[in-house]
Amino acid sequence: MALSNPLFDAIRSNSDVDPPQIEESIDVGELINDPAQTAPKPAEILSSVRDLLDCPVCLNPMYPPIHQCSNGHTICTDCKPRVHNRCPTCRHELGNIRCLALEKVASSFALPCKYKAFGCIGIYPYYDKSEHESQCSYRPYNCPYAGSQCSIVGDISYLVNHLKEDHKVDMHNGSTFNHRYVKSNPHEVENATWMLTVFSCYGQYFCLHFETFQLGAAPVYIAFLRFMGDDSEAKKYSYSLEVGGNGRKMVWQGVPRSIRESHSNIRDSFDGLIIQRNMALFFSGGDRKELKLRVTGRIWKEQ
Numbered sequence: 001m002a003l004s005n006p007l008f009d010a011i012r013s014n015s016d017v018d019p020p021q022i023e024e025s026i027d028v029g030e031l032i033n034d035p036a037q038t039a040p041k042p043a044e045i046l047s048s049v050r051d052l053l054d055c056p057v058c059l060n061p062m063y064p065p066i067h068q069c070s071n072g073h074t075i076c077t078d079c080k081p082r083v084h085n086r087c088p089t090c091r092h093e094l095g096n097i098r099c100l101a102l103e104k105v106a107s108s109f110a111l112p113c114k115y116k117a118f119g120c121i122g123i124y125p126y127y128d129k130s131e132h133e134s135q136c137s138y139r140p141y142n143c144p145y146a147g148s149q150c151s152i153v154g155d156i157s158y159l160v161n162h163l164k165e166d167h168k169v170d171m172h173n174g175s176t177f178n179h180r181y182v183k184s185n186p187h188e189v190e191n192a193t194w195m196l197t198v199f200s201c202y203g204q205y206f207c208l209h210f211e212t213f214q215l216g217a218a219p220v221y222i223a224f225l226r227f228m229g230d231d232s233e234a235k236k237y238s239y240s241l242e243v244g245g246n247g248r249k250m251v252w253q254g255v256p257r258s259i260r261e262s263h264s265n266i267r268d269s270f271d272g273l274i275i276q277r278n279m280a281l282f283f284s285g286g287d288r289k290e291l292k293l294r295v296t297g298r299i300w301k302e303q
């Protein structure tokens, strides 16, 4: 029904639409008392009533206040201001009528979490469901790759595979590492790329980020570790990083941050080993022609 209505499609894709005249209208009664179905099963009735709780315009579940026109067509709070006070179904003035009956019906529903396919077995009252879903530990993660806008989401094993296959990220087994970063022109900070290495240890995955950014006017290097999992798990680990050369050394000890947090958030909070460019050039040997950094590190589990 709503899916094939061109007006609703137009409203979905435009933020501001004046609805044209539409002859066909949705009659809620027809959905429940379809004469073709002489004896609908209880499950079918339940699912038809549930469909009524989806906004006919944006198709999202409706939450109070649910609005309706004087003919009884419903619309969600988000869509209401976008239709110029005209019911998109019958063009009657929308006014300010709450659909209390539907709000009450909704409160009697318990629905599975939308991340059921990811393993969540929770069933929640209609009005508590979206709050749970915003915090559900089964909700998929965003791709932790920092370099480009990547819209891939998934669980950890899916993302590890995606990093390997699509971003060609280096994968390492073990809790210690020893990396060399070499850059031929250390003055071109904008061109110096970020790097990502994924470590697998303790049955978990960690992302080591190494990159340049501007700290005020000063170009700096930063290295930090992210945990591929939730924050509560991330806190059970610690890591250390050491960078040095040419008789100098810097050491950092930290706690990995969850990939639930955006990469740039963590970087901008300076929660990692920050190396001033001058220091980095000392480490590299001091001829200022090449950046050569040796970063060693270790990840361990706190008892």
Ligand SMILES: [Zn+2]
Binding pocket: 055, 056, 057, 058, 059, 060, 075, 076, 077, 078, 079, 080
């Ligand atoms: Zn809507």
Ligand SMILES: [Zn+2]
Binding pocket: 069, 070, 071, 072, 073, 087, 088, 089, 090, 091, 092
């Ligand atoms: Zn209407």
Ligand SMILES: [Zn+2]
Binding pocket: 113, 114, 115, 116, 120, 121, 122, 132, 133, 136, 137, 138
């Ligand atoms: Zn859930």
Ligand SMILES: [Zn+2]
Binding pocket: 143, 144, 145, 150, 151, 152, 162, 166, 167
């Ligand atoms: Zn990606």
